[in-house]
Amino acid sequence: MSPLASVILRWLARLSALFFACVFLLILVREFLAPQSGPPSGFVEWAGVILLFIAVAGMILAWKWDLTGALIALAALVLHISLVRDRTYAVVWLAAIPAVLYLADWLLRRSRTPARNTTP
Numbered sequence: 001m002s003p004l005a006s007v008i009l010r011w012l013a014r015l016s017a018l019f020f021a022c023v024f025l026l027i028l029v030r031e032f033l034a035p036q037s038g039p040p041s042g043f044v045e046w047a048g049v050i051l052l053f054i055a056v057a058g059m060i061l062a063w064k065w066d067l068t069g070a071l072i073a074l075a076a077l078v079l080h081i082s083l084v085r086d087r088t089y090a091v092v093w094l095a096a097i098p099a100v101l102y103l104a105d106w107l108l109r110r111s112r113t114p115a116r117n118t119t120p
Helices: 002-031 045-059 064-084 089-113
Strands: none
Touching: 002 045, 002 089, 045 064, 045 089, 064 089
16 A cells, blocks of 8 residues: 555544544533433443443544554444444444544554564
8 A cells, every 4th residue: 555545544534533523522512501311311321422432532542542542442332332222323333434444544554564673
């Protein structure tokens, strides 16, 4: 993969993570300012919100540490799917896009770097 394509992939991951983080925070702020259905009532609802928040934090963390942030985000999303039963997981699939892009960028950059020779 060319260096330009790698840069484009990295910025696609960053911009999509920033977009998802802004939308998530906008929804949270709107729910706290003018609640439509009240605060989360049970453990599962609170856990779902917290796991989505952790996923967003992982995406933002991935700006500096690609692999760590992507794995945190993906792990939080997998936990969200296993804990919160929903009819559709559209939000989770959309949230997974930046994490998968970060992971792909990390894998491509790692495969491009030459192996270090440790023999003297």
